[in-house]
Amino acid sequence: MTKSPDIAAPPPGWITVARKEIADHLHSARMLVVAGLLTVTGVAAVYAAGGRIRDVASAATDDPALFLKLFTISIENTPFAFVNFVALIGPLLGIAFGFDAVSSERSQRTLPRLLAQPIHRDDIVNGKFVAGLAVIGILLTALMALVAAVGIIRLGIVPRPDQVARLLVYLAVSCVYIGVWLAFALMLSILLHRAATAALTGIGAWLVLSLLAGLIVQMVAGVFTTPGTIENAEMQQALGRLSPAFLYEEVTAALLTPELRTLGVILPEQAFRAVPSQLPLGQSLLLVWPQLAALVALTAVIFALAYVAFLRQEVRL
Amino acid sequence: MDDSVTRPAGPAEAARPGVTTVLDAADLDVIRIDRLTKRYGDVTAVDRLDLRVRRGEVFGLLGPNGAGKTTTILTLLGLIEPTSGSVRVLGLNPVTQAIKVKQQVGYVPDSVGFYPTMTGRENLRYTARLNGLRHAEDRIADALDQVGLADAADRRAGAYSRGMLQRLGIADALVKNPSVMILDEPTIAIDPEGVQLVLSLIRRLRDERGMTVLLSSHLLYQVQEVCDRVGIFVRGRLVAAGSVRELSERLAQGRTVTEIQVGGDVDAAARRVAELDEVQQVDREGDLLVAVCTADVRARIAETLIGAGHPLLHLRQRSSHLDEIYHRYFHDEIT
Numbered sequence: 313m314t315k316s317p318d319i320a321a322p323p324p325g326w327i328t329v330a331r332k333e334i335a336d337h338l339h340s341a342r343m344l345v346v347a348g349l350l351t352v353t354g355v356a357a358v359y360a361a362g363g364r365i366r367d368v369a370s371a372a373t374d375d376p377a378l379f380l381k382l383f384t385i386s387i388e389n390t391p392f393a394f395v396n397f398v399a400l401i402g403p404l405l406g407i408a409f410g411f412d413a414v415s416s417e418r419s420q421r422t423l424p425r426l427l428a429q430p431i432h433r434d435d436i437v438n439g440k441f442v443a444g445l446a447v448i449g450i451l452l453t454a455l456m457a458l459v460a461a462v463g464i465i466r467l468g469i470v471p472r473p474d475q476v477a478r479l480l481v482y483l484a485v486s487c488v489y490i491g492v493w494l495a496f497a498l499m500l501s502i503l504l505h506r507a508a509t510a511a512l513t514g515i516g517a518w519l520v521l522s523l524l525a526g527l528i529v530q531m532v533a534g535v536f537t538t539p540g541t542i543e544n545a546e547m548q549q550a551l552g553r554l555s556p557a558f559l560y561e562e563v564t565a566a567l568l569t570p571e572l573r574t575l576g577v578i579l580p581e582q583a584f585r586a587v588p589s590q591l592p593l594g595q596s597l598l599l600v601w602p603q604l605a606a607l608v609a610l611t612a613v614i615f616a617l618a619y620v621a622f623l624r625q626e627v628r629l
Numbered sequence: 630m631d632d633s634v635t636r637p638a639g640p641a642e643a644a645r646p647g648v649t650t651v652l653d654a655a656d657l658d659v660i661r662i663d664r665l666t667k668r669y670g671d672v673t674a675v676d677r678l679d680l681r682v683r684r685g686e687v688f689g690l691l692g693p694n695g696a697g698k699t700t701t702i703l704t705l706l707g708l709i710e711p712t713s714g715s716v717r718v719l720g721l722n723p724v725t726q727a728i729k730v731k732q733q734v735g736y737v738p739d740s741v742g743f744y745p746t747m748t749g750r751e752n753l754r755y756t757a758r759l760n761g762l763r764h765a766e767d768r769i770a771d772a773l774d775q776v777g778l779a780d781a782a783d784r785r786a787g788a789y790s791r792g793m794l795q796r797l798g799i800a801d802a803l804v805k806n807p808s809v810m811i812l813d814e815p816t817i818a819i820d821p822e823g824v825q826l827v828l829s830l831i832r833r834l835r836d837e838r839g840m841t842v843l844l845s846s847h848l849l850y851q852v853q854e855v856c857d858r859v860g861i862f863v864r865g866r867l868v869a870a871g872s873v874r875e876l877s878e879r880l881a882q883g884r885t886v887t888e889i890q891v892g893g894d895v896d897a898a899a900r901r902v903a904e905l906d907e908v909q910q911v912d913r914e915g916d917l918l919v920a921v922c923t924a925d926v927r928a929r930i931a932e933t934l935i936g937a938g939h940p941l942l943h944l945r946q947r948s949s950h951l952d953e954i955y956h957r958y959f960h961d962e963i964t
Contacts, residue, residue, distance in 0.1 A: 332758075
């Protein structure tokens with residue numbers, strides 16, 4: 313009976329790994345950079361939107377979704393609202409907290425030692441993913457709380473329960489979306505041995521899928537259909553949905569714009585004489601349920617790929 | 630705990646026909662490798678390896694780089710699955726019971742690394758947590774003390790020298806209080822003083838804690854003094870195993886080599902020595918005469934030389950170095 317008294321129901325390995333990784337992230341320089349970046353964008357978005365929201369508020373005196381406008385109204389003369397900032401910077405966050413997750417263990421030569429501890433091999437990947445997601449979740453929650461707080465103080469509007477629920481769902485979906493990128497970065501850190509290569513690949517994919525996707529989709533759709541027709545618009549939408557960025561944009565729109573009734577192509581005659589009204593949260597969610605499912609599935613698939621790659625990989629590589 | 634260690638070995642052995650008294654021997658063999666083969670595509674890294682490491686001994690797995698030493702070690706930890714053959718560590722199968730094996734086996738990898746921004750102590754604390762040890766501060770302090778890093782414990786590991794990292798690696802493996810230690814190239818890339826520290830540490834682990842130690846190295850000189858037994862490993866195959874003395878005797882085939890140093894006319898002295906019946910050959914190596922003899926004739930050589938008036942300054946029977954042994958086996962293997 314060699315069991316020591318101090319072994320008492322130890323926590324699973326992934327929790328230990330996640331705790332250490334979270335502590336590392338919180339103390340790291342990249343955390344400072346990312347937090348700084350987020351603070352600046354958050355404050356900029358809310359201050360800039362603050363000016364315009366008064367105009368909106370005076371135009372639609374009893375707009376029930378006024379508080380949500382704080383997040384969706386773009387800064388004057390730019391296409392950037394708070395949600396656009398998150399959509400743009402979110403993937404970068406995922407990449408920042410994942411691109412060197414496993415390759416740094418290799419370059420510091422700590423991986424063989426880590427694998428020789430009595431934990432399952434997948435505990436390492438799981439722990440790192442959970443840690444990354446937790447830190448991102450904390451940052452994003454803090455950022456939204458900051459924006460909401462500044463909005464409440466500056467504009468004097470108080471959110472209603474329905475709007476709070478919408479914002480919480482939006483927060484959760486944003487975490488899932490960033491999770492896609494975190495899983496992707498984690499996979500790169502396993503497959504590519506140099507952190508710099510992984511970071512570049514991740515940023516490249518991010519550029520293609522979120523910034524250039526619209527352009528590419530337009531080009532491809534233009535080849536097969538005549539621009540300006542319904543077919544063209546529908547094809548653009550179908551192709552665009554291949555990119556997680558586009559899916560996320562649709563979800564965001566449905567969640568934070570309660571007036572939005574459909575994501576499909578609408579002709580002016582179809583909208584003619586439609587009574588402007590707002591959907592309840594449940595109906596908005598129903599609208600983007602396929603997109604939500606796709607985002608969750610995509611995270612799961614990419615994470616599974618990373619996972620399998622890690623389990624099959626040679627220890628000494 | 631002990632029951633569960635020996636039980637898996639029991640039925641497996643009983644199932645083998647014609648083997649009845651193997652249980653006692655199995656208890657002594659902490660590591661048993663039978664016909665282990667590992668192939669990567671066309672390359673055979675380990676080829677039908679048989680190896681036994683007994684309880685409480687320091688076993689040196691020696692061979693040139695790329696001989697398959699690390700592959701063998703990683704197989705013992707369940708980090709590489711064998712293509713064929715069986716591996717048992719403390720009676721456990723590392724492929725199916727990896728966690729149990731890793732609870733009891735301390736492993737210090739080849740040029741071990743630590744998280745540079747954490748202190749030595751923090752690094753060990755992480756290892757202790759991964760091992761499910763909650764209140765391990767005393768154990769960590771003890772391990773650091775054992776390897777002589779108590780003073781440097783709260784410095785960042787990034788500032789450690791290679792030799793310190795190696796010792797921290799040993800402390801790291803000690804935290805879980807293992808019954809077996811596996812060290813991959815423990816003396817590589819550290820200065821001679823560091824090598825001596827590491828070697829004396831290995832000796833202490835065996836003598837004071839009764840630990841079984843398996844170490845691999847290609848620097849035979851450095852490790853020969855701590856190894857109770859060694860195995861010479863070349864191109865995935867174990868070409869010889871035994872204590873250093875056994876190997877050298879087997880290699881010498883009854884011949885001995887004697888070093889002689891005389892003052893005065895060295896050539897005349899060489900001729901005198903060569904005239905003896907048991908002396909096959911006399912060579913000069915600088916100041917030394919080196920006589921290859923069929924038996925130990927040191928007394929006769931001394932008598933002869935002093936009788937002939939040569940001042941005898943030095944007389945010593947050379948024991949075969951592991952280096953010689955290794956070169957010999959290595960060359961046999963290549964040609």
